[in-house]
Amino acid sequence: MKQFSSRHYVPILRWKEAERTALSQLHESDSIFISPLIELVPENFIRKDRKGKVIILNTDGVINKVVGQLYQSWGERPFFIDQWLLTPTIIKQDTSYVLEMLGECASIHNLSLIPVTGLSRDVLYQESVKKVLGIHHQGACLRLFIDDFKSPTLKRDIDNLVALLNLPPESLDIIVDFRITDQNTPKFDAICSKMPSVEKWRNLIIASGAFPEDLSKLHKNDVHYLERTDWISWKDQVTSKSLPRIPIYSDYTIQHARYIRREGQAYPSASIRYTSDDYWLIMRGEAIKRDGPGSAQWQANAMLLCDMPEYCNHTFSEGDKYIKEISLQRKETGNTTTWLRAGINHHMTFAVHQIANLSGISIDASL
Numbered sequence: 001m002k003q004f005s006s007r008h009y010v011p012i013l014r015w016k017e018a019e020r021t022a023l024s025q026l027h028e029s030d031s032i033f034i035s036p037l038i039e040l041v042p043e044n045f046i047r048k049d050r051k052g053k054v055i056i057l058n059t060d061g062v063i064n065k066v067v068g069q070l071y072q073s074w075g076e077r078p079f080f081i082d083q084w085l086l087t088p089t090i091i092k093q094d095t096s097y098v099l100e101m102l103g104e105c106a107s108i109h110n111l112s113l114i115p116v117t118g119l120s121r122d123v124l125y126q127e128s129v130k131k132v133l134g135i136h137h138q139g140a141c142l143r144l145f146i147d148d149f150k151s152p153t154l155k156r157d158i159d160n161l162v163a164l165l166n167l168p169p170e171s172l173d174i175i176v177d178f179r180i181t182d183q184n185t186p187k188f189d190a191i192c193s194k195m196p197s198v199e200k201w202r203n204l205i206i207a208s209g210a211f212p213e214d215l216s217k218l219h220k221n222d223v224h225y226l227e228r229t230d231w232i233s234w235k236d237q238v239t240s241k242s243l244p245r246i247p248i249y250s251d252y253t254i255q256h257a258r259y260i261r262r263e264g265q266a267y268p269s270a271s272i273r274y275t276s277d278d279y280w281l282i283m284r285g286e287a288i289k290r291d292g293p294g295s296a297q298w299q300a301n302a303m304l305l306c307d308m309p310e311y312c313n314h315t316f317s318e319g320d321k322y323i324k325e326i327s328l329q330r331k332e333t334g335n336t337t338t339w340l341r342a343g344i345n346h347h348m349t350f351a352v353h354q355i356a357n358l359s360g361i362s363i364d365a366s367l
Contacts, residue, residue: 001078001112001138004035004203007356010080010175010250011348012037012207014259015044015066018337022344024073025318030352037080037116037141037175037207037250040066040098042261045090056090063101071109080141080173082116085259097125103132114173116141117165119148119157126164139171139202146178149186155196169200175250178208179257181230188237192244199245206234207250209257215271215284224282231351232278235358249355253347254280254340268336270297272323273343275350276310288336295333302327312350319346 013019013036023036045062046054070079083098090098099115106113115132117125117140129140142161148154162172174195178185188206192198210230218224230251238246254273270285270293283305285297305311306327314324319342326334334342 001114001202004248005033006246006248007033007352008203008248009034009348009351009355010037010205010207010248011344011351012039012209012250012252013344014039014041014085014255015069016041018340019344020069020073022319022341022348025341025345026348027317030317030349031077033352033356034348035078035080035114036074037082038070039085039259040081040083041085041259042087042090045086059090059098059101063098063105067102067105067109067111070106070111074111076110076112078112078114078138080114080116080175082143084116084118084121084143097128099125100128100131103135107135112136112138114138114141116143116175117161118143118145119151119161123164126161130165133165133167139173140165140167141173141175143175143177146186149191149194154194158196169197170202172201173203173205174201175205175207176247177250178206181208181210181233185233188243188247204245204247205250206247207252208233209252209255211252211254211256211273211280213256213258213260215269215282218282218284220269220284220286222284224284226280226282228275228278228280231354239358249351251351253344255344270295270301270333270339272298272301272305272339273347274305274310275343275347277354281305281308281310295335298333298339299326299330312346317346317349319343319349 011034013023015038026034044066045059046056048054081102086098103113103115113132113136115129117129133140142158151157162169176191185208198204208230210228212226234249237243254275267287267289269287272283274281274283283301285301286293288294302323306324311323312320314321322338322342326332
């Protein structure tokens with residue numbers, strides 16, 4: 001894989017049905033500017049029996065299924081893969097790491113897999129990254145978090161990892177993941193000053209998220225506007241012309257940056273999440289219960305959204321096409337998965353267009 005253009009975008013997606021379908025439905029003209037960071041989640045590897053007992057699935061079967069899904073959703077285009085959300089029990093099966101098994105299976109389908117690692121991962125994991133590098137030859141990605149930049153040995157730790165992986169900086173991407181954007185988030189120039197050879201890395205990617213954990217604090221049956229502080233912060237800093245290089249934009253789409261596994265019975269609301277210029281438009285519905293308005297809320301809100309100035313039109317993305325289709329009929333309303341899929345698909349498309357149209361930075365149309 002070569003260096004990204006300034007127009008590139010790296011959405012962080014947990015590997016669930018809504019996310020992978022949203023990815024597969026991107027228009028080709030937009031997907032060429034996207035390289036997703038796929039996070040495997042525990043739900044990929046477990047299921048619960050009727051009594052609620054957690055059962056770990058056969059890893060070989062899961063890996064084959066995941067690789068098939070990756071191929072169907074993304075083909076042979078480059079993507080990052082990270083398993084940091086998995087438990088130690090899942091990550092290591094007998095003598096093989098999940099990453100090694102994934103890399104071997106992915107090579108059969110010619111997937112352009114880029115393994116993600118971090119400074120705190122153990123030596124055996126780093127060795128599994130090296131094995132994947134020998135199979136795919138796509139380089140690797142180092143994911144750094146805020147706590148990493150508090151270490152006085154950061155530069156030495158990065159140099160040691162580069163030496164361990166036996167990779168030149170030109171074959172290594174760095175993702176600086178702020179996770180949640182707030183007033184305490186470091187500035188890009190301060191981050192760059194703490195990194196060794198910041199201009200040599202293949203790609204410098206800065207990721208963050210500002211979408212709330214859930215919509216429970218928003219008033220029901222109303223329209224809300226939530227500021228996209230992650231996008232606003234990135235936009236303001238990359239146009240300031242004070243950085244040694246322009247970082248690639250990365251976010252958590254319309255999901256909270258911290259992954260939270262829900263336990264017990266869930267009562268999701270029939271809500272719509274829709275990305276606009278510097279804010280998210282949230283149409284907050286009521287919980288989907290038998291004694292309430294139920295899923296018909298989606299159809300009613302779709303009709304309202306299509307008449308609002310934020311709506312991009314049905315040709316903009318598959319997500320927008322879905323919204324229009326639901327607004328024009330009475331029987332089909334969709335569900336939480338299809339509406340999350342539509343919102344993520346629209347968001348990724350919108351982000352690509354925003355980056356391309358951003359004034360103040362040099363946009364290279366090549367990949």
